[in-house]
Amino acid sequence: MSVKYPILIIEDPVEGGYTVSIPDLPGCITCCQRWENIPAMIEDAKRAWITAAIEEGIRIPEPTNK
Numbered sequence: 001m002s003v004k005y006p007i008l009i010i011e012d013p014v015e016g017g018y019t020v021s022i023p024d025l026p027g028c029i030t031c032c033q034r035w036e037n038i039p040a041m042i043e044d045a046k047r048a049w050i051t052a053a054i055e056e057g058i059r060i061p062e063p064t065n066k
Helices: 035-056
Strands: 008-011 018-021 029-032
Touching: 018 035, 029 035
Parallel strands: none
Antiparallel strands: 008 018, 018 029
């Protein structure tokens, strides 16, 4: 997926790991334990979100400039 969306990364200081989301794609969220896994995990979540949106006829928003 070549479209670049801003992502939000929240570290969990209690449980460890990270919660990563794409605010422009409501509900597009993933979690991972290691920082270096974030790019692959969020790309997979984005791909799944966009695939589901296309199948359901949901408009895919353009990225914001956040």
